[in-house]
Amino acid sequence: MARTRPKPPREGRRPLIAGNWKMHLTHLEAIGLVQKLAFSLTEAQLDAAEVVVVPPFTALRSVQTLVAGDKLEIGYGAQDLSAHDSGAYTGEVSGAMLAALACRYVLVGHSERRTLHGEDDAVVAAKVQAALRHGLVPLLCVGEGLDVRRAGSHVAHCTDQLDLALAGLTAEQVADLVVAYEPVWAIGTGEVATPDDAQEVCGALRARLAERYGPETGAAIRILYGGSVKAGNTAGILAGPDVDGALVGGASLDADEFAQICRTAAGGS
Numbered sequence: 322m323a324r325t326r327p328k329p330p331r332e333g334r335r336p337l338i339a340g341n342w343k344m345h346l347t348h349l350e351a352i353g354l355v356q357k358l359a360f361s362l363t364e365a366q367l368d369a370a371e372v373v374v375v376p377p378f379t380a381l382r383s384v385q386t387l388v389a390g391d392k393l394e395i396g397y398g399a400q401d402l403s404a405h406d407s408g409a410y411t412g413e414v415s416g417a418m419l420a421a422l423a424c425r426y427v428l429v430g431h432s433e434r435r436t437l438h439g440e441d442d443a444v445v446a447a448k449v450q451a452a453l454r455h456g457l458v459p460l461l462c463v464g465e466g467l468d469v470r471r472a473g474s475h476v477a478h479c480t481d482q483l484d485l486a487l488a489g490l491t492a493e494q495v496a497d498l499v500v501a502y503e504p505v506w507a508i509g510t511g512e513v514a515t516p517d518d519a520q521e522v523c524g525a526l527r528a529r530l531a532e533r534y535g536p537e538t539g540a541a542i543r544i545l546y547g548g549s550v551k552a553g554n555t556a557g558i559l560a561g562p563d564v565d566g567a568l569v570g571g572a573s574l575d576a577d578e579f580a581q582i583c584r585t586a587a588g589g590s
C-alpha cells in the first residue's frame with residue numbers, strides 16, 4: 322500500500338479528526354469502541370493528529386472514566402448543549418454538566434439539529450455563547466443544502482451562518498473555536514464533496530474569520546470538512562490547505578475505519 326506523505330502542519334494547526342456518533346452506541350459499546358481505537362493508534366499518530374469522539378450524552382461518563390483511567394490521548398465532546406445554564410428545561414443538558422465531565426468539545430449547529438430540531442441561527446449563537454461560558458470549545462457546524470448549492474450561493478450561505486453564530490464575540494473568545502463545513506447534501510448520503518468543493522468553502526470561512534478577527538486568529542482556527550468522509554477519501558479531502566481535519570459520522574462507528582482516517586490525518590499509511 323502506498324504510504325501517504327506526512328502532512329506538514331499548516332501554520333501550527335494540528336489536524337483534528339472528530340467522530341460524531343450521532344444516536345448510536347450504548348455506553349458499553351462506547352467503551353469497546355474507544356478501547357479498540359486507542360489500541361489501533363500509536364502515540365506518534367495521536368501526537369500528530371488530535372482524535373476526538375463525540376458520543377451520545379449517555380456514554381460520556383463512561384468515556385471520561387476510560388480516558389482518564391487509562392490515560393488515553395483521545396479527546397471527547399458532546400453532540401449538543403442547552404443555551405441555558407440551568408432551570409426547568411426538561412431533557413436538556415447544560416454546559417456546566419458537560420464541563421463537569423471534562424468534555425473539551427461540543428457540537429453546535431449541526432444540520433440535524435438545525436433541520437430536525439428547528440434550531441435557527443439565533444439558537445446556534447446562544448449555544449455557542451453557552452459553550453464559551455463553560456469553557457467548552459464549540460465545534461460549530463455550517464453547511465448548505467442542495468438547493469443552495471445548485472443556486473451557487475453556498476459560500477455566502479456558509480459565511481452568513483458563521484457570522485450569525487459568532488455575532489457579538491471577540492477575537493479572544495473565538496480563538497479556540499473549531500468550525501466544520503458540512504454540506505447537508507453530503508451527510509449520510511455517500512456523496513462526498515470534491516476536495517475542491519471542501520477547500521472552496523473552508524478557504525472562504527477562514528478568509529471571513531481573518532477579516533472579522535484579524536489574520537492571526539483566522540490562521541489559527543481549525544476548519545474541518547464533514548460529509549461521507551471515509552478512509553478512502555480522507556487524503557484527498559485533507560489535501561486542501563484550509564482543511565484541517567474531518568468531522569466523521571457513519572465511518573466513526575467502525576474502529577478500524579476511523580483509525581485509518583486518523584492515521585491518514587497523522588500522515589501515516
Ligand SMILES: O=C(CO)COP(=O)(O)O
Nearest residue numbers: 341508509548549570571
Ligand atoms: O454529519 C456528519 C458528521 O457530523 C457526517 O456524517 P457522515 O459521515 O455519516 O456523512
